[in-house]
Amino acid sequence: MIALLRRDLAIATRAGGGFGLGLAFFLVVVVLVPFGVGPETSVLTRIAPGVLWIGALLACLLSLDRMFALDYEDGSLDLLATAPIPLEGVVAVKALAHWLTTGLPLTLMAPLLAVLLNLPPQGFVWLVVSLALGTPALSVIGAFGAALTVGLRRGGLLLSLLVLPLYVPTLIFGAEAARRGAEGMEAGTPLALLTGISLGCAALMPFAAAAALRVNLR
């Protein structure tokens, strides 16, 4: 399992692994928002938590279709499926690798972009905490979507259609926590619910994803 994690991390961070793409995408999306809604600081301040959450979510989505597709195409997944590691474990490790290479960097980068959107000072902590607690759910739910669409030719588009509705609860609680934090309100409840979603997804989604992978490997 550790070997698998290390390999996935190595592949993601080497040339052509697409490690920086998600971050660059996040940056571009956030930079584009003021062009869309106007430069008024008060407006930007108000929408900053939501925009940052949606940007992070979309950036997360970008790299999902590679999660299993590469291993599927080059036959690695066949051998992994017959390996002594349970497929559920493979899914969990790959989701973890995905989070380490997208969710975590996005979380760390969010405060920098928050400056561009005039997030109030008290909001930074809540933004980072909510992203840190929420992005794992995005990766695990995404792993399920990736497992469903792994054998398909136009899987990427379908993956988005399948995964985005599943992201709704995570987005609602995550953005709500960040917004309440930015407005100086109590943000504990949405954070607790967000953590619940992340934990629940991490515990259960690998089973659903592994089931889907087994079907797709037939």
Place this chain on the structure above:
Amino acid sequence: MQQDRGALKSRGMASLWEYANPKRFMQVSAVLLPWMAGLSALCLVVGLVWGFFFTPDDFRQGSTVKIIYLHVPSALMAINAWLMMLVTSLIWLIRRHHVSALAARAAAPVGLVMTVIALATGAIWGQPMWGTWWAWDPRLTSFLILGLFYLGYIALWEAVENADTAADLTSVLCLVGSVFAVLSRYAVLFWNQGLHQGASLSLDKEENVADVFYHPLLVSIAGFVLLFVALVLLRTRTEIRQRRLQALLNRERMA
């Protein structure tokens, strides 16, 4: 295998699972379909005509109350169609009855159209009542999300070529989607109350529905239920034929 089937035969017609056999399903549904179609047409015409022409206006909402005969039944069926898909998906995953998986596939577009009707009538109703076509009311929002789930489910069926693989994948998606639909429902409630505290836009229909409105509504609901059953039967028959057609063509290619 042979023993298996022997045992099954000896249990005879009593078993509900008999109808899960495609051939049996085709025989039974051929008899049922005209009745269901006729009854549903009757109920729909009676319910809607009664509702449209012979009910008084509500003192508060005026004639818009007549939209209830479309809005409530379609919203009910939008949810029930998903529940039916959930049950048939489970049956497919556990007992591997093809008819069950195909019935789920057949129901999805019907459920989607019901969702669209519920949303459209809701928006049209909302315009004069709330002064806006669309409000991010928790109930409307939940239906919008349900509609997205239907879209994803249908798209996955269309995208996967192997029919059994598609059945398995969509069934798993249906299970996971059900959990997330419930989660979304609560998340949306939380989210909107967080936005406008105390200012609920939702209309509590059940409370202020008087008998004059209630009876035609019941007939209309019955009509929508029967319409759903009839459409699912019809579409499942089509799906079974499509599967058989595919099997025959495959066989031809092999020979």
Place this chain on the structure above:
Amino acid sequence: MMPDLGKYAAEVAAAYIVSIVLIAGLVWASLRRGAKVRAELRRVEARRGRSDG
């Protein structure tokens, strides 16, 4: 015969028209696809019947 729908006539009529059009469309699409698949299956079965027989 037409009831007086008052100032909301357009809304009520629109809701009914939209719903009926959607339902009719769904029924029509279901019937059409059903007929198409049925005809196709008949054709293939007839062909197979000949080639087998």
Place this chain on the structure above:
Amino acid sequence: MLSAANLAISRGGVPVLSGLSFTLARGEALILRGPNGIGKTTLLRTLAGLQPPLAGQVAAGEDAVAYAGHADGVKPTLSVAENLAFWARVFGQDDIAPALAAFDLAGLESRAAQNLSAGQKRRLGLARMMVTGRPVWMFDEPTVSLDSASVALFAAAVRAHLAAGGAAVMATHIDLGLSEARVLELAPFRAGATAVPGGTDDRAYDGQGAGAARRGAFDGDDDAGAFL
């Protein structure tokens, strides 16, 4: 070590092979032969446990099989040693030197796999089998893009594996020089060539239970009229 009893398999919902039985003992190799599309890959995947059979049983020991498909499972940005070491660790092994030596990859350890030639990449893909520590090796067209020297390397590796008590199943068209290997011609087992078990109309429509009736539920053979 590996046995199949009255096996029937399908590809894309279409039965392709049926009535297949064989056993494979320690030290034996089995070569699957047959024209394109007969179902060699599907059979291998079924034997490897990646897909369920239509009917019949596959008996293999727990964690006995390692399967190498058409693709090499080689990550282009990782080096040769990293690629092999990864698979070794996944399968709970740690020594990759014998595999490197057997496939003449020594000296290339630190080269990124994307800079290998097609033949070298293929050898690396085959060397994966050696680091799995699994007794039954399965290969699908192992010799694609290998020159005759490399084929000899491969044959030698398989022979050594057999001598050490292993077994191998492979689908291939060319002569590997493995004279001791048994050849299994698949053509006689083509589904439909033999009578499909239980091909009666009633059964063919049956959505019940497991096995052939389940997977071939819509594949009614005859009496189509009864359907409508």
